[in-house]
Amino acid sequence: MEKGGAPFLLGIIFLTLIGVQGSPIMRSQRCSCITTNxxxxHLKSLKDLKQFAPSPSCEKTEIIATLKNGNQRCLNPDSTDVKELIQKWGKQVSQKKKQKKGIKHQKSRNVLKVKRSQRPRQKKTT
Incomplete structure (x- = not known):
């Protein structure tokens, strides 16, 4: 072999080994929800609502509701009640986000007012 061929061959082997080690391992072919309720x-007892789209590990859409008491329930995504619950939850979450933004905006205004009123006034000298 030529002098330049050995490092080249070692480089190819090295890159191949890195590629083999970096390949992702597939999860088990299971869904989180075996049965659905x-x-x-009730919207008041709901703490969180997550919707998972079909993926290679699970072929169906999954909706998992976390209740305020900590229990989790799998919901049927085809049910009309669940579809309504998803819409109501989305509206409730967006309203909370708007309220938080409004509160932050009001706080920043109050802080600015306080800072302005605490400044000592300088007398004009002419």
């Missing part, structure tokens, strides 16, 4: 959940 048909019962209605």
């Amino acid at each position: 048909e019962g209605a959940i």
